[in-house]
Amino acid sequence: xxxxxxxxxxxxxxxxxxxxxxxxxxxxxxxxxxxxxxxxxxxxxxxxxxxxxxxxxxxxxxxxxxxxxxxxxxxxxxxxxxxxxxxxxxxxxxxxxxxxxxxxxxxxxxxxxxxxxxxxxxxxxxxxxxxxxxxxxxxxxxxxxxxxxxxxxxxxxxxxxxxxxxxxxxxxxxxxxxxxxxxxxxxxxxxxxxxxxxxxxxxxxxxxxxxxxxxxxxxxxxxxxxxxxxxxxxxxxxxxxxxxxxxxxxxxxxxxxxxxxxxxxxxxxxxxxxxxxxxxxxxxxxxxxxxxxxxxxxxxxxxxxxxxxxxxxxxxxxxxxxxxxxxxxxxxxxxxxxxxxxxxxxxxxxxxxxxxxxxxxxxxxxxxxxxxxxxxxxxxxxxxxxxxxxxxxxxxxxxxxxxxxxxxxxxxxxxxxxxxxxxxxxxxxxxxxxxxxxxxxxxxxxxxxxxxxxxxxxxxxxxxxxxxxxxxx
Ligand code: CO
Numbered sequence: 001x002x003x004x005x006x007x008x009x010x011x012x013x014x015x016x017x018x019x020x021x022x023x024x025x026x027x028x029x030x031x032x033x034x035x036x037x038x039x040x041x042x043x044x045x046x047x048x049x050x051x052x053x054x055x056x057x058x059x060x061x062x063x064x065x066x067x068x069x070x071x072x073x074x075x076x077x078x079x080x081x082x083x084x085x086x087x088x089x090x091x092x093x094x095x096x097x098x099x100x101x102x103x104x105x106x107x108x109x110x111x112x113x114x115x116x117x118x119x120x121x122x123x124x125x126x127x128x129x130x131x132x133x134x135x136x137x138x139x140x141x142x143x144x145x146x147x148x149x150x151x152x153x154x155x156x157x158x159x160x161x162x163x164x165x166x167x168x169x170x171x172x173x174x175x176x177x178x179x180x181x182x183x184x185x186x187x188x189x190x191x192x193x194x195x196x197x198x199x200x201x202x203x204x205x206x207x208x209x210x211x212x213x214x215x216x217x218x219x220x221x222x223x224x225x226x227x228x229x230x231x232x233x234x235x236x237x238x239x240x241x242x243x244x245x246x247x248x249x250x251x252x253x254x255x256x257x258x259x260x261x262x263x264x265x266x267x268x269x270x271x272x273x274x275x276x277x278x279x280x281x282x283x284x285x286x287x288x289x290x291x292x293x294x295x296x297x298x299x300x301x302x303x304x305x306x307x308x309x310x311x312x313x314x315x316x317x318x319x320x321x322x323x324x325x326x327x328x329x330x331x332x333x334x335x336x337x338x339x340x341x342x343x344x345x346x347x348x349x350x351x352x353x354x355x356x357x358x359x360x361x362x363x364x365x366x367x368x369x370x371x372x373x374x375x376x377x378x379x380x381x382x383x384x385x386x387x388x389x390x391x392x393x394x395x396x397x398x399x400x401x402x403x404x405x406x407x408x409x410x411x412x413x414x415x416x417x418x419x420x421x422x423x424x425x426x427x428x429x430x431x432x433x434x435x436x437x438x439x440x441x442x443x444x445x446x447x448x449x450x451x452x453x454x455x456x457x458x459x460x461x462x463x464x465x466x467x468x469x470x471x472x473x
Contacts, residue, residue, distance in 0.1 A: 005431040006316030008457035009381060009404060011050075014042040014060055017455055018074040026450030028069045028440060029423060031414050033469035036064040036425050036438075037125045037146060038406070039134055040461020042077055044312065047090040052245070053098035054310040054460070058083045059122030059134055059142075061149045062427065062458065064438055067469070071438065071452040078134050078142055079151035082120040094118040097137070098311065100245045119154055123168035124463035128177045129197045131155070135168045137216070139181055146467065157201045162191055164239075168463070169217035169283070173361070178204075178220060178265070180227055182212045184236040192225050192263055204268025207261060211235055214250050214304075219287035219296045221361055224271065225263040226287060226296055226332070230280045231256040232304040252304050254278035260332055260339050262294065274332050276339035280304040285327065285352045288363040294332040297344065297368070297390070299325040299352050320379055324348035327368055327388055345393045347386050348372040351407035351462070355419060358412060366391055367420050369408045369443070374399045381460070385426055385439075387446055398439075398446045402432040404460060410443055411466050420444045425466065427458055 041057020044050055051057055059078035064071055077083060082094040092101050096118050121134035121142040133141040133155060139162065143152040163183035170179040176194040183189045191206040204225070211233040219226035231253045238249040260274045285297040306323045314320060327344045349370040359365035372386035374397070384399035385408050398405070408424040416422060424441040428451075436458040440450045 004434065005381065005402070005404065005429070008431055008434060009429055009460045010041075010054065010312050010315055011044055012457065012459075013045060014075060014459055015456055016076050019455055020072055022071045022073055022438070022452035022454065024069070024071060024450055024452045026440070026448060028066065028071060028450045028452070029413070030069055032066045032411065032423065032440070034066055034411070035146060035467045035469075036066075036409060036464055037132070037467065038062040038427060038461050038464035039122055039125050040406075041122055041459050042075070043083070044459075046086045046092050049092050050312070051092070051096065051099045052311055052313070053247075054312065054315060055097035055123075056099045057122060057459065058086075059120055059136075060459070060461075061134065061144060062461070062464075063146070063149055064425070064452070073438075073452070073454055074149055075458070076149035078121060078144065080119045080121070080142065082118045094120065095246060096120060098245045098247050117164070122462070125465040126170060126177070127465050127467060128170075128172065128195065129199055131199070135170075137165055137168055139163055139166045155199075157195075157199065159201050162193060162201070162203065163189070165212070165215075167215060167217050171218075171220040171360075173220065173222075178225065180215065180218045180225070182209070182215070184212065184239050186236075188212045188236045190227060190229075190261075192227070192268055204265075205263045205270050206268075207270050214247065216282040217284045219284045219294075219298075220265065221287045221289045221294055223265055223289065224294060225265050226284075226294060227261045227263070228281070228284070228296075228298070229259050229261065230304065231258060231278050232280060232307070247307060254303065260296075260330070262332065262334070272334065274337075274339050276330065277341065278303075279328075279341070280306070281325070282306075283350070283352050285368055286354055286360060286362070286365045288361050288365070290363060292334045294334060295363070296330045296332065298328055298330060299349055299370070300328040300341070301325055315381060318379075320381065322348075322373065322381070324373065325350045327352065327390070329390075344390045345388045345395055347388060347395045349386055349388060350382060353408055353410060355410045355412060355422070359419060365419070367443075369410060369424055371405055371407065372397070380404075385424065385441065385446060387420075387443070396446045398441055398448070402430060404429040404431065405439065406461050407463055408441070409464055409466050418444075423449060427454075427461065429457055429460060431457075
């Protein structure tokens, strides 16, 4: 990987900036009205200390507003206790995904009684019941104002925390927000719940897990929740004593396979548990029902090595070789039997995205977008955008030398004629130019429509959301 890439993608702290009107090359579609919100790390260093992993950095929100062919931009750090305390003390003070504060043995022993859970919600954006939430894998969600990007504060649900580890990928349907949370304890439990329009949390079903799995997402169909327990597992006692950074307490135990637990989405009742070969994933994509089968598309890896490849030391090394995530279709036979797996395409893909509003849980859903690796430059960080046609297995790509795109977000054209009639929005790091740009691609053929150049190189982020203008269709 060229050195500037690592520097700009993961190390150089981003500035809080605001630009009324970005310079645009090409033509922004006139119909594109609304706001793209993105979340991801904006700061990896505190004083002399550096976070260790891509999933550690302090959350920064980015906002792009589109109107009449123009684009504005603003970036602001999420105002969290974790960051304020680090800035005040000049050192990392809260435990994050793969970084612990330096602690003496005594302090470590005290930590088990007085563990401070980070509010550094840097993974995704939740938009639900008129609220905007920055989300992460601890059960703390931070509300923010989408206009100013000002932090409102940790959102307090009425009930007690339902667990310590959750997913940053809730599902939305019928006016509810669904999620899965793991409660660590003497008898650990995987719990499902839903939140209603008044932000009241209602528990659905739960099941025991003696050694809980690391889970970043889950599947949902019209009638079912699907929880996949990858064999990257933790002994809850290890987390209680917390002698290592969070993720380093987990071990890969492939002999367990990856059981799929299916729950009734409406009652929470555990319907059945199905065995599958061992695999690992961060992201479920679409899931739907076909007769007596559940179809679950997942970006799958043969093992959990991808987690260790995301350490900054590796990401900034010259000999980077990221394991390839592959879009894989899992078929769960509700009448009984093992889960079957079948790859949908050869292409490497991560940060998968579909037209969620239009086609989630839809058996007709066809196109999955994401970031991937260009075949001629496989030793770099994700360096292309990819579109997979799940029906044919064929792919379309966009790439440019020294450019590293983030998660593509689909925005539908008004009065569209097909699933891919719209644009993809992606924040692309131009490492050679030492800045990023917002790229607008035609979602049909991945041809460039326009780009808007940012005043800085933005650290590679994770997930975002597009919110249409109220007057737009
Ligand atoms: Co994710």
